[in-house]
Each structure stands twice: as structure tokens, then as C-alpha cells.
Amino acid sequence: MTTLKTEVRALVVGGGAVGTAIAYHLAKAGWDTMLLERDELTSGSTWHAAGLLPLFNMSYATTHIHKYSVEFYKGLKDETGLDPGFFVVGNLRMAQTQERMDEYMLYSATAETAGVYHEFLTPKEIKERWPLVRTEDLKGALFHPQDGYINPADVTQAMAKGARQLGATIERKWQVDGYAWRGDHWEVTVTRMEDRGGNLVPTGDRATIRAEHVVTATGNHAQRTARLLGIRIPAIPVEHQYVVTEPDPALVEWRKTNPQHPVLRDADAKWYVREERGGWILGPYEEGAPARFQYGVPDSFRADLFPLDLDRIEKEYMSFIHRIPSSEHVGLKDDFNGPICYTPDGNPLVGPAPGLRNMWLAEGFSFGITAAGGTGYYLAQMMTEGEAEIDMASLDPKRFGGWMTTEYASRKNEECYAHVFILHHPDEEREACRPLRTAPAYDRQKAMGAQFGQVNGWERPNYYGPKDAPADYDHFARSFRRAAWWPYAVEEARAIRNTVGIIDASAFTKHLVSGPGATAFLDHFTCNRLPNVGRINLTYALTDHGTTRTEYTIVRLKENEYYLISAGAWTAYDSDFLLKSAEDWMAQGGGHIDIHDVTTQWGVYAMAGPNCRALLKEIVRDADPDTVLSNKRFPWLSYRDIELGMCPVRAVRVAYTGELGWELHHPIEMGRYLWDLIWSVGEKHGLKPVGARAQNWLRQEKSYRAFGNELGRDATPLEGGLDRFVDLSKDFRGKAKMLETGIRFRCVTLLIDGPADADPWGREGIFLNGERVGRLTSGGYSVAFGKQIGMGYVRPDLATPGTRLQVRMFRELWNAEVTPDSPYDPENARIRADG
Incomplete structure (x- = not known):
């Protein structure tokens, strides 16, 4: 008979460092918690990990996670x-190159906003501190004096003991x-x-555990977990090898009178090194490391290793x-x-x-x-309090949609491994597994010079470069400053401001919500009033904590039928939240609701610019083509079903760029036909294809917030400056918490007098008199004002237009000024233009 506990509030599956950290923090929050490990604690990747604790990370959320871990382990x-x-x-x-130093300076901006201490060192300073390091070919270095390395098994056991002290139960040799x-x-x-002849085999002892919540932290066994749950988890292991040398006599002599070297990373050479008992541990991140266990870990594989491939890391x-x-004459141990x-x-x-x-x-x-440590802390907050204190959306499992396959995940994971130490440009686009998801006009756009990015697997033009550009043009067009693509984006932005541009926005997420319960549900689900039939509205779904969960453009097709448009990068994320919320609503007695993800059924061309109406008049089919697109028949913020040539179009009069324009939602299979039709008359109107980068600049000139940048689960719509989209006269999800939170900070638009060769990327700190008072969430260049532009959050007392602040770029402070919202065309005269 088993004595296994059979009822808990939280069950954690997996006894590596991550699982024990989660169990610790759930127990600390007061939850009755049990952790199950199929073998021994640390028997997965934890046991052979090198134990490094790098604070360096380009992600705001992950930086906070790493920072918490480092401080937590010290106690x-x-x-x-x-x-x-x-x-x-x-x-x-x-850093061996100036480009690498530029990367470190951009990282420095992220680290500064997260409160991570760091220093910059010159080659001379490096040599003075650590004379065993060759420095004559270095440009400099970034130094974190507060991190280092840890014993993976020991820290796991310490967290496990801490979890037990807090009341958690930890059981080994139980497999789910x-x-x-x-x-x-x-x-x-x-x-x-049980162990049997060195193998781990099941016994006849079985049990059933009742758990209110389950957390899987199964590491290399994630594919088995995915099959048991009936979901896809794109976590697949890749081989990582490292070698330990014999003692280095020079290092042994150095250590007689000096402390340990820091963990050394030569990013341009793609390796890390740390001291180990008088020798060195070398961990390379080489090309060609293969994915393993794509369909599950063999039962015979326990705390095992693969054969070393020294040729691969030569x-x-x-x-x-x-x-x-x-180290040249030191042997391998x-x-x-x-x-x-x-x-x-x-x-x-x-x-x-x-x-x-x-x-x-x-x-x-x-x-x-x-x-x-940080994952345990923030995940426990999400589970016990409903949200973490930072926005965790960038790590959400639903950022990868149901289209993902095992082969895709394997190949991308191999690429990711090889990219650990490559230059991480903010405009980086990785090439593996592309193209995969393409809209019908993809080949047309490619022939026009489109350089594509990938959004949720979709190929989306970032900008249009030279038509005769080599296949790897975009790779060499990247930079931490104004890159080769920059002039092309400038011309695209100017075209929308001066003539007309077309943007392929087919990646937009689209849902159809209908049924007798649809209106009441959406009215409570979102914070703005619902539009009338034939009209549209911008609105937000809130978390239960009153922060922004999703941004929607809602098109009301019929009395109880709605077409919801949201960000293209977040399809599964939005769909999951929408469906679960509707299920809860119906379970509480609301009327029936049908929800369908129609993202792949509708293509979208966003057209905007002062010549947009004149162009569309030439191809619209209507009894009175001269007035069908007029303000009287087709006002701003409305929708109409129209015909463009032979293509039926759900036309929505809105433009994310702030100019006269329409979104042309069309049956996706007609996308190539419609593209060609538009271009058959486009050139005489000055039509230009436009990519996502120019669009991003233009929307900042209108102070349009972007989900995942200005909008997220760490700020309320009121803090985001979206008061006009919040109807406080009605009840809606998260309203009370939103009002209770108040205004901790405000979203502002800044015009910046920055360096002549660079624009902000949206990661930089905002300063007043040398004190950091906020951070940018978006950045770029304004063609309307001829200078840098950015959006971000500052203290409420600094959000007044005219307030003079500074933004740090490349370690220098540059003057910036808070502008009124929508510094370009604040009266919206251009977007409302008639004709």
C-alpha cells in the first residue's frame, strides 16, 4: 500500500531546479503543495548543467527573472x-567588434530599466585585472560583478529543503x-x-492524486507531457557539450595571490569559460548541435550523456x-x-x-x-494572485500557435542554440523554417524587394529594399544604429503621409463572435461601449487585476454578430482567453455564444494616404462609385461590404498610420487577385508598398499604443492614457481593480533630439536630472518631425506636455520632450478627410 498524499492544492511535476523553485514559492505563498519526481532530484539536465548565472538578457521579463534568481540564491x-x-x-x-559593443550598450538600456548593475571595461582595464586574458584584439567588455556560477545540484537541494520547511511534500520515484x-x-x-539493473522501471504500485492546480516542469520529458495533455509544447532538447581541462599552471600560480576569474564570455567566438579546480570549463555554442528526443526520452535514458563530438567544437x-x-598545452580532464x-x-x-x-x-x-528562482517567484504570483507583478506575456506558452509541428520546433531550437552568442540585433530575423506561412501575394511582394519578418509563423514585409537584392540582403542590412533598411522605411513612411501606401496585414488575428449571448458577453468582456451595427470601435479586454489583457477592434456586423481584430503575433493567446471567458460566461447563465478563429480565412490589405480614396474609386464596383467611399456613405470608424473588381471586401474605415485609409478584409484565396487589381491603377496615384517598420514609426506619430509594447498586463488602460476608450458608466471585467489601482505611471509620447545615426528601439530609460523616471516601450524615427520619436511610461507628474526629459542611448543622455497625444494631425483632419 502506498502512503502517497492523494489530495493537494498544487502538484508540481518535475524535480529539477525549476520544479523545486516553483514548489518552494507556492509553499511560501501558503498553498498545500506536492512535488513529484520520476527519478531523483536533479536527474535531468540539472545534474550536468554548468551552473552559470548570467544576468545578461535582452528580454525585460527574463531580465527580472534572472535578477530575482541571483538575489534569491544568495539567501x-x-x-x-x-x-x-x-x-x-x-x-x-x-567584445571583439564595435557592433558587439553596440549590442552591449543596447542591453545596458534594458538592464538599467530593470535595475541590474553593470560596468563597461576597456581592454586595458581587462588586462590589468586579469593578465591571463589576451586583450589586444578586443574593443572592450561588459562586466556584471554581482553574478557568477553556482552548484546546480546543491542549489536544487537547498530549494527542496526550503520547500519542505515551508510545508511542501516532495516525493521521488513517482511517474505521472x-x-x-x-x-x-x-x-x-x-x-x-524503481531501479532495476540500472534502469528505471514501473512497479505495480499506482495511485491517483486530486490536485486543484498542476504545474509541469518536466524538462527533457516535455514531449511526453504534451502527449499526456493532448497539447503541443515546442520544448525539445539540443545537445550541449562542454569540456573540463587539467589544471593550468599559469592559472594555479595566479590563484595563489588572486581571486577567481569571472565567468568569461567571448561572444564573438561563441563560448563561455570559468575556472574549475585550477583548470577551465569551456562551453561552446557551435553550429550543428542536433536536437534530440523529438518524440520523447527513451526509458533507458536517465542521468546519461551523449558521445562527445570534438570535431564540432574545434x-x-x-x-x-x-x-x-x-591553456594551449593543458590537457582535457x-x-x-x-x-x-x-x-x-x-x-x-x-x-x-x-x-x-x-x-x-x-x-x-x-x-x-x-x-x-525567478520563474518560481513569478509563476507562483500568477497562480496564487492572478497576475505577476511584471508582464509575463512574452513567456506565455500560447505565443506559439497550433500550426507548429515537431519538425519546426526541432529546427528552430537548433537554430536558437547556435544563436546564443550571435549579435542580437533588435531588427534580427532568423532564417530557419522559412517561408512557412505565406499570404497569397507573397511572391508578388518578394519580386518588389520585400524583406520579410516572421510573425506567428506568417511572412510579413518589414520593408521593401532593392528589387535585385541578394537573398541574404536583410542579414547584412541589420545594425544597432540606422541600418541599410532605414532609408527605404523613410520613403515608405513618406508615401503614406504624401500619396498612398499598401501594407499586407493578413497576419492580424480575427475572430467571429455570434449568438444570442454575444452582445451581453462582449459588453462585459471589454471596457468600451459596443459599436452600433455597421460601425467599429476600439476596446480592451482587461485582466481580473484591471490591467490590459488584449486590444480589439470590434466590427459589429449584425445585432448579435461581431468581427474581432487583434494583434497578429497573439492569435492563440487571444483565442484561448476569449474562449475560456465565453465558457465562464455561459456557465454563469449567459446566453449561447459561438466563437470561431477565422484568421486564416481573411486576408487584409491596409491602405492609407491622401490618395487612397481616389485609387479605390477606380476599382470599386457600385452604382455610384464617386460617393460610395465618401464620408456620407462611408464615414470614419464604420464598415461596409463592397466589391473591388471581382473581390468581395469587408472594408473597415480605420488606419493605424493616422491617414485617410481603409483595411480591406478579403477572402484570403483572392489575395493575389486583389493585390494585382490595386496595383493595376496604383502607380499613377503614387502607390508604394509599405512594411511593418514604417508603419511602426507612423503609429507613434499618432500616439497609437501597441499591444506588447505600451499595452500589457502590467498597466491599466487608464495608465496607458486610453481614457476615451473606457466607458465608466457600465460594468465590465476588471473595472473595480482598475479603479482601485489608480494611476501609478502614465504613457507619453516623446520627441527626442538623439544621435545623428541612431533611433531608440523602445528599451531605453527615461531620465530627469540624472534620475531614471521611466522607460521607453517603443521607439523609432518621425518623418513628420525629422527626429527620433518614442513612447513609454513616466511618473504621472512628468506626463504633462512640454516636460523636458532625457533618453539614454549608447550610454549618453539625449534631450526629449513630452508631446501632446497625437503630435501629428491632433485634430484627425486627415483621417476624416472627405472627397
């Missing part, structure tokens, strides 16, 4: 009595074999495992010898080649599982030791 010994083996030696990230949702709890079927090993010449999970974008999957209730994922950690 574990005092709390638990177990030493986690944290060596605070610092982290030196070297099934999950069943029973309406208000999970029934989790588990089997006792280039990195030679560059290590170059950087630390004393040990080697490791084990699986480490990756995801297609390199960030972990943290948050609610798609389509499931009370099921939480914590999977795909390529830097699991660094992220474990």
Missing part, C-alpha cells in the same frame, strides 16, 4: 542551512502517466518507479586557446554532452497551458539554473 544558505555553492565571481562579456480534468480539479494518475576550442594562451531544452525563440514557456484549466507550464529552459 538560501541562511534560510536552509544548505550551501548552494554560489561563487559570486562576476561575469565578463567581451495520465491527467484528467474533472471540472474543478485534476485527477493525476501516477506509478511508482573552432571554438582554438579560439579559447587564443583568448587564454596559457573531462567532458559532458547532454540534452538542454530550447524553444523556437529561446525563451521558456511559463504560464497557463493552452486550452486547459488550472494547468501551468514551466518548460523549455535553456538557462534553467539562472531562471529557476
Whole structure:
């Protein structure tokens, strides 16, 4: 008979560093928590991890996670009595090129807004501190003195002990074999495992655990977890190898009178190095490391390793010898080649599982030791309080849609591994698995010079470069400053301001919501009043904490039929929230609601510019083509079903760029026909194809907020300056919490007198008299004002137009001024223009 506890509030599955950190923080929050591990604690990737704790990360959310981990680990010994083996030696990230230094300066902006301390060092300063390092070919380095490395097994055991002290139960040798949702709890079927001849095999001892919430932190076993849950989890391991050298006599001599070297990273050579018992650990991130266990980990694979492939890392090993010449004649003592999970974008999957209730994922950690503590902290907040104190949407598991396959995830994860140390340009677009999802006019756009980005798998033009550009043009057009694409985006922006431009926006997320309960549901689900039939409105769905969960353009087709348009990058994220909210509404007695994701059924061309109406008049089919697009028959913020040539179009009079314009929603299979039809008359009206980068600049001139930038789960619509889209006369989800939160900060638009060769990217700090008072969330160039522009959040007392502030770019402060909202055409005369 088993004595396993069979009822808990939270069940954590997986006993690596991530799982134990989650169990610790749930227990600390007062939840009855149990952790199950199929083998021994740390028997997954944790045991062979190098234990590095890099604070460096370009993601705002992940930076906070890493920062929390580093501080949390420092207090574990005092709390638990177990030493986690944290060596605070610092982290030196070297740069061989100015481009790499530019990357570090952009990172510096992100780190500064998150409160992560760092320093910049010259080659001379590096050599003075650490003479074993060759520096004559370096430009400098970024130094984090407060991080270092830790013993992965020890920190995991310390967190496990801390979890037990807080009341959590930890059980080893229990494997989960099934999950069943029973309406208000999970029934989790588990089997006792035992060692038998070196293999881990099931016994006849089985049990069922009733859990209100389940968290999976199953590491390399994520594909098995996905099959048990009936979902897709694009977390697949990639081989990572590192070698340990024999003692280096020069290092041994150095250590007689000096402290440890920091963790050394030569990003341009694609490796890290740290000291290990008088020698060195070298960890390369080379090309060609293969994905493993795409369909599950074999039962025979426990705390095992793969054969080393030294040929694959020869280039990195030679560059290590170059950087630390004393290592040339030092032999190899040990080697490791084990699986480490990756995801297609390199960030972990943290948050609610798609389509499931009370099921939480914590999977795909390529830097699991660094992220474990912070993941436990913020995920526990999401589970116990409803939201984390930072916006975790960038790590949400639903950022990858149902179109993703095993092969896609495998190839992208391999690419992600090889890209750990590449230059991470803000305009970076990775090439693996592309093109995959294409709109019908893709080939037409490519022939026009379109350089594409990928959004939720869709190919979307970022800008239109030279028509005869080589295939790898965009790769060499990137920079941390104004790159080769910049003049093309400027001309595209000017075309929309002066003539007319066309943007392929087919990636927009689109939902059809209908049924007798649709109107009452949407009225409560969103914060603005619903539009009348034939009209549209911009509105927001809020979290239960009153912050912004999703932005919608709502088109009211009929009395109880609505067409919802939201951001293209967030289809599964929006769909999951919409469906679950509607299910809850109906369960509480609301009328029946039908919801359909119609994203792939409708293509979208956004056309805008002063010549837009004249162009469309030539191809519209109507009894009176001269007036069908007039303000009288087709006013701003309305929709009409029209015909353009042979194509039926759901035309929506709105323009994200702030000019006269329409969104032309059309049956996606007619996208090529409609594209050709528009271009058959377009050139005489000055039509120009326009990409996403110019559109991003133009929307900032109108102070249009963007979801994922200005809008997210860490600010309310009122803090976002969206008062006119909030109807306080009605009841809606999150209203009370929104009002209770008040105004902690305000979203503003800034015009910036910045450097002549660069624009802000939306990650920079905002300052007043040397004190950081906010941060940018968007940035770019304004063709209307001939200077840099940005949007971001500042203290409420600084949000008044005319307030003079500064923005830090490339380590210098540049003057900026808060403008009134919509500095370009504040009266909306151009977007309302008649004709």
C-alpha cells in the first residue's frame, strides 16, 4: 500500500531546479503543495548543467527573472542551512567588434530599466585585472560583478529543503502517466518507479492524486507531457557539450595571490569559460548541435550523456586557446554532452497551458539554473494572485500557435542554440523554417524587394529594399544604429503621409463572435461601449487585476454578430482567453455564444494616404462609385461590404498610420487577385508598398499604443492614457481593480533630439536630472518631425506636455520632450478627410 498524499492544492511535476523553485514559492505563498519526481532530484539536465548565472538578457521579463534568481540564491544558505555553492565571481562579456559593443550598450538600456548593475571595461582595464586574458584584439567588455556560477545540484537541494520547511511534500520515484480534468480539479494518475539493473522501471504500485492546480516542469520529458495533455509544447532538447581541462599552471600560480576569474564570455567566438579546480570549463555554442528526443526520452535514458563530438567544437576550442594562451598545452580532464531544452525563440514557456484549466507550464529552459528562482517567484504570483507583478506575456506558452509541428520546433531550437552568442540585433530575423506561412501575394511582394519578418509563423514585409537584392540582403542590412533598411522605411513612411501606401496585414488575428449571448458577453468582456451595427470601435479586454489583457477592434456586423481584430503575433493567446471567458460566461447563465478563429480565412490589405480614396474609386464596383467611399456613405470608424473588381471586401474605415485609409478584409484565396487589381491603377496615384517598420514609426506619430509594447498586463488602460476608450458608466471585467489601482505611471509620447545615426528601439530609460523616471516601450524615427520619436511610461507628474526629459542611448543622455497625444494631425483632419 502506498502512503502517497492523494489530495493537494498544487502538484508540481518535475524535480529539477525549476520544479523545486516553483514548489518552494507556492509553499511560501501558503498553498498545500506536492512535488513529484520520476527519478531523483536533479536527474535531468540539472545534474550536468554548468551552473552559470548570467544576468545578461535582452528580454525585460527574463531580465527580472534572472535578477530575482541571483538575489534569491544568495539567501538560501541562511534560510536552509544548505550551501548552494554560489561563487559570486562576476561575469565578463567581451567584445571583439564595435557592433558587439553596440549590442552591449543596447542591453545596458534594458538592464538599467530593470535595475541590474553593470560596468563597461576597456581592454586595458581587462588586462590589468586579469593578465591571463589576451586583450589586444578586443574593443572592450561588459562586466556584471554581482553574478557568477553556482552548484546546480546543491542549489536544487537547498530549494527542496526550503520547500519542505515551508510545508511542501516532495516525493521521488513517482511517474505521472495520465491527467484528467474533472471540472474543478485534476485527477493525476501516477506509478511508482524503481531501479532495476540500472534502469528505471514501473512497479505495480499506482495511485491517483486530486490536485486543484498542476504545474509541469518536466524538462527533457516535455514531449511526453504534451502527449499526456493532448497539447503541443515546442520544448525539445539540443545537445550541449562542454569540456573540463587539467589544471593550468599559469592559472594555479595566479590563484595563489588572486581571486577567481569571472565567468568569461567571448561572444564573438561563441563560448563561455570559468575556472574549475585550477583548470577551465569551456562551453561552446557551435553550429550543428542536433536536437534530440523529438518524440520523447527513451526509458533507458536517465542521468546519461551523449558521445562527445570534438570535431564540432574545434573552432571554438582554438579560439579559447587564443583568448587564454596559457591553456594551449593543458590537457582535457573531462567532458559532458547532454540534452538542454530550447524553444523556437529561446525563451521558456511559463504560464497557463493552452486550452486547459488550472494547468501551468514551466518548460523549455535553456538557462534553467539562472531562471529557476525567478520563474518560481513569478509563476507562483500568477497562480496564487492572478497576475505577476511584471508582464509575463512574452513567456506565455500560447505565443506559439497550433500550426507548429515537431519538425519546426526541432529546427528552430537548433537554430536558437547556435544563436546564443550571435549579435542580437533588435531588427534580427532568423532564417530557419522559412517561408512557412505565406499570404497569397507573397511572391508578388518578394519580386518588389520585400524583406520579410516572421510573425506567428506568417511572412510579413518589414520593408521593401532593392528589387535585385541578394537573398541574404536583410542579414547584412541589420545594425544597432540606422541600418541599410532605414532609408527605404523613410520613403515608405513618406508615401503614406504624401500619396498612398499598401501594407499586407493578413497576419492580424480575427475572430467571429455570434449568438444570442454575444452582445451581453462582449459588453462585459471589454471596457468600451459596443459599436452600433455597421460601425467599429476600439476596446480592451482587461485582466481580473484591471490591467490590459488584449486590444480589439470590434466590427459589429449584425445585432448579435461581431468581427474581432487583434494583434497578429497573439492569435492563440487571444483565442484561448476569449474562449475560456465565453465558457465562464455561459456557465454563469449567459446566453449561447459561438466563437470561431477565422484568421486564416481573411486576408487584409491596409491602405492609407491622401490618395487612397481616389485609387479605390477606380476599382470599386457600385452604382455610384464617386460617393460610395465618401464620408456620407462611408464615414470614419464604420464598415461596409463592397466589391473591388471581382473581390468581395469587408472594408473597415480605420488606419493605424493616422491617414485617410481603409483595411480591406478579403477572402484570403483572392489575395493575389486583389493585390494585382490595386496595383493595376496604383502607380499613377503614387502607390508604394509599405512594411511593418514604417508603419511602426507612423503609429507613434499618432500616439497609437501597441499591444506588447505600451499595452500589457502590467498597466491599466487608464495608465496607458486610453481614457476615451473606457466607458465608466457600465460594468465590465476588471473595472473595480482598475479603479482601485489608480494611476501609478502614465504613457507619453516623446520627441527626442538623439544621435545623428541612431533611433531608440523602445528599451531605453527615461531620465530627469540624472534620475531614471521611466522607460521607453517603443521607439523609432518621425518623418513628420525629422527626429527620433518614442513612447513609454513616466511618473504621472512628468506626463504633462512640454516636460523636458532625457533618453539614454549608447550610454549618453539625449534631450526629449513630452508631446501632446497625437503630435501629428491632433485634430484627425486627415483621417476624416472627405472627397
